[in-house]
Amino acid sequence: MVDKVQKRDGRVINFNKEKITRAIFLAASEVAQKEGKVPDYNLAEELADKVVSYINKKYIDKVPGVEDIQDAVVKILIENGHAKTSEAYILYRAERSRIRNSKTRLMQAIEKITFSDANKADIKRENANIDGNTAMGTMLQYGSAVSKEFCKTFVIKPEHAMSHDRGDIHIHDMDFLNMGTLTCCQIDPIKLFDGGFSTGHGFLREPQDIMSYAALAAIVIQSNQNDQHGGQSIPFFDYGMAKGVIKTYKKLYKQHVLNFIEFEYGKDIEKLEKEFSDFVNEHIKSIDINEHDLFIEKINDIIQDKEKSKKIHHFAVDKALKDxxxxxxxxxxxxxxxxxxxxxRAGAQVPFSSINFGTDTTSEGRLVSKNLLLAFERGLGNGETPIFPILIFKVKEGVNLNEGDPNYDLFKLACRVSSKRLFPNFSFIDAPFNLKYYEKGNPHTEVAYMGCRTRVISNVCGPEIVTGRGNLSFTTINLPRLGIKHGLVNKETADMEGFYKELNEKMDLVIEQLLERFEIQASKKVKNFPFLMGQGVWMDSDKLSSEDTIREVIKNGTLTVGFIGLAECLKALTGKHHAECEESQRLGIEIIKTMRERLDLESKKRNLNFSLIATPAEGLAGRFTKIDRKLYGVIEGVTDKEYYTNSFHVPVNYKISAYDKIRIEAPYHELTNAGHITYIELDSNPSDNLEAFETIVRAMKDLGIGYGSINHPVDRDPVCGYNGVIGDVCPNCNRKDGEDGIYFERIRRITGYLVGTIDRFNNAKRAEVKDRVKHI
Structure with a gap:
């Protein structure tokens, strides 16, 4: 007689038949409930007796394990005509197994977070903007690990959790899923600053000068970051700050005039101040004062000296402009x-921030753009390259691209600063898929990007503008795996019919998962997001009350499907990636076009903004590859690196000219309406050849790129402060890298934003950076 059973952890405990009876009864109860019947406990006992009898015969000389007993239960149920009960029991068994595995994974994750140095544990470098060695960084990672496992075990459907764990898909930011946060938002500072706003800890009055405007813009980004799991963007920073410049100019002009009058004529300016202030506020609409005579006459009314009035006015104008x-x-x-x-986020990271600018042609808007670029060029206190905000210069013919355009000087300055500091990146309003939304003079219709690459403009639910909107959530499909399964690895010819069939199945799965997450988000109330919704940052949220749910307003956001590793997918399907073969390029475009068309149909069907993104792959870069290499082994050109190639990019180790890389990647920008980026790698400091740098930017514009950037080495010696290209020895002070334990800072781009030291990258991204070849 069997009287002992071995647990999964190796412990041996007493055998208990009642546990078998109970499990069978619970499974039978589930079936009975669906069929409107009453479960029979006596029958469960009879079946349990048969299970025990079977076990006693099979395990005479050994102790059975828990899995052995569960297998025996399934066998007896099926043999005795209880197939449905067997299915219910199998599902119950799988669910219990999933919960146990979740607990194991969680404990393993917490152990690594607690006891490993960030340099030795990828889990502590999933986000390069978080220092995994700090107390707050560690606490944030604890919360993330617990939340992920809770969501996979208790919140989302098992099939979604299993697809994520298997590496078929990747559900991004799963640690925030049960909280219902949205990913990101493009903030309209003009609307927010008008009348002032509250951060939840006090009301901030409407700013009255450019210093306050800039300070509050940073506070807005920080406050909104605490309500979302992604980044924050201001889509027209120059327009947004211009009013602050005008207010500052008005104040300074009035001050200089009245101070001059008081000093020269001994007038009581306190009596004049309100009257003159009202006059200035009414008549100065820009820092360009064209109605000089009007102001001269007003000054003359005070001092009764026309010539002196002219001098005072022009002096005040000149001083006010300079100040x-x-x-x-x-x-x-x-x-x-x-x-x-x-x-x-509890002090663990600086806010992810992006600033779009460059198209405001007013004098005040131009002053904002110019000084933002100059401040960024100068760097931080000791000359460090700023990591944030991600500057994005909007390029537009007739505005700033060519000589004679009003902001052409700003475009030239943007190229100069980018050649030194890696920012700004460049977005191109004239790309056909961006230009179709553009309305001259309306910055809300100028396509803006998040630094990582996210783009939001089309809208089946409301106005097609950039402000007050963002991505709700996104999930990525593992394209290389589909290529391996249906490609040339074990076949003479690729099974494209099977490939597209399974791709469509994965699209079905991800759409269902995004809708599942949308329901969680839609059930949240305005009070759950006190700044984003409570202060009216998100479109139409100012029409809701604190207790209202946010379903109707978040429809203006996007539900996004992503992809990674198109190059490896094509390599598996055809033997060549899209830069090696025109046929592969055509197939690549067809694959991504198929995904986009499916999402467009889904948008019309459900009246929701389904969109396609070229996934920014930081933490994901090595995860899919590691899983696939374990399943399929090392496959040349597919799983033989530590990472899959980012989205639709040409592999980073493939030698190609800058022009050809741009040409090959450009068609994918039009298809990926939720976001995209194209990088070019240079091997030296482009500040020495600004003409070549500008040529690359213009090639991006001419070939139809939506958003692009140019990478080049930006190194810094923290000891002497030298900035430039540094090898193993600083060219300024001859100090060796690592001397006295102090290493050179190597600024590198990761998914659209920068990271100050490469040791913040996970292993896969480190390998990718090492493999990058330069484009000439």
Whole structure:
């Protein structure tokens, strides 16, 4: 007689028949409930007796394991005509197994987070913007690990959790899933600043000068970051800050005029101040004062000296312009410093911030753009390259691209700063898929990007504008795995019919999973997001009350499907990736076009904004590859690296010219309406050849790129402060890398944003950076 059973952890305990009876009864109860019947406990006992009898015969000389007993239960149920009960029992068994595995994974994750140094544990480098060695970084990772396992075990459907764990798909930001947060938002500062706003800890009045505008812009980004799991973007920073420049100019002009009058004529300016202030506020609409005579006449009314009035006015104009320029620079410098030092999310990281600018042609808007670029060029306090905000210069013919355009000087300055600091990146409003939304003079219709690459503009639920909207969530499909399963690995010819069939099945799965997550998000209330929704940052949220759910307003956001490793997928399907063969390029475009068309149909069908993104793959870069190499072994050109190639990019180790790389990747920008980026790698400091740098930017524009950037080495010696290309020895002070335990800072781009030291990258991204070849 069997009287002992071995647990999964090796412990041997007493055998208990009642546990078998109970499990059978619970499975039978589930079936009975669906069929409207009453479960029979006596029958469960009879079946349990048969299980025990079977076990006693099979395990005479050994102790059975828990799995052996469960197998015996399934066998007896099927043999005795209880197939449905057997299925219910199998599902119950699988669910219990999933919960046990979840607990094991969680404990393993917490052990690594607790006892491993960030340099030795990928889990502590999933996000390069978080220092995994700090107390707050560790606490954030504890919360993330617990939340992920809770979501996989108790919140999302088992099939979604299993597909994620198997590596068929990757559900991004799963640690925030049960909280219902949205990913990101493009913030309209003009709307927010008008009348002031509250951060939840006090009301902030409407700012009255450019210093306050810039300071509050940083606070807005920080506050909104605490309500979302992604990044924050201001889509027209120059337009948004311009009013602050005008207010500053008005204040300074009035001050200089009245101070001059008081000094020269001994007038009581306190009596004049309100009257003159009202006059200035009414008549100055820009820092360009064209109605000089009007102001001269007003001054003359006070001092009764026409010639002197002219001198006072022109003196005040000149001084006010110079002082406003100076204060605007200080404001932009403070803004950059703030966004590299202020913390969000329990102090674990600085906010992910992106700033789009470059198209406001007014004098005040131009002053903002110019000084933002100059402040960024100067760097932080010791000359460090700022990591945030991600600057994005919007390129537009007739505005800033060509000589004679009003902001052409700003485009030239943007190229110069980018050649030194890696930012700004460049977005191209004239790309056909961006231009179709553009309305001259309406910055809300100028396509803006998040730094990582996210793009939001089309809308089946409301106005097609950039402000007050963002991505709700996104999930990525593992394209290389589909290529391996249906490609040339074990076949003479690729099974494209099977490939597209399974791709469509994965699309079905991800759409269902995004809808599942949408329901969690839609059930949340305005009060759950006190800044994003409570202050009306998200589109139409100002029409809701604190207790209202947010379903109707979040429909303006996007539900996004992503993909990774198109190059490896094509390699598996055809033997060549899209840069090696025109046929592979055509197939690549067809695959991504198929995904986009499916999502367009889904948008019309469900009246929701389903979209396709070229996935930014930081933490994911090595995860899929590691799983697939374990399943399929090392496959040349597919699983033989530590990472899959980012989205639709040409493999980073493939030698190709800058022009050809742009040409090959450009068609995918039009298809990926939720976001995209194309990088070019240079091997030296492009500040020495700005003409070549500008040529690359213009090639991006001419070939139809939506969003692009140019990578080049940006190194810094923290001891002497030298910035430039540094090998193993600093060319300024001859100090060796690592001397006295101090290493050179190597600024590198990861998914659209920068990271100050490569040791923050996970192993896969380190390998990718090492493999990158230069494009000439």
């Amino acid at each position: 406003t320029d100076k204060r605007t620079y200080q404001a932009m410098e403070g803004f950059v410093h703030n966004l590299n030092t202020m913390h969000s």
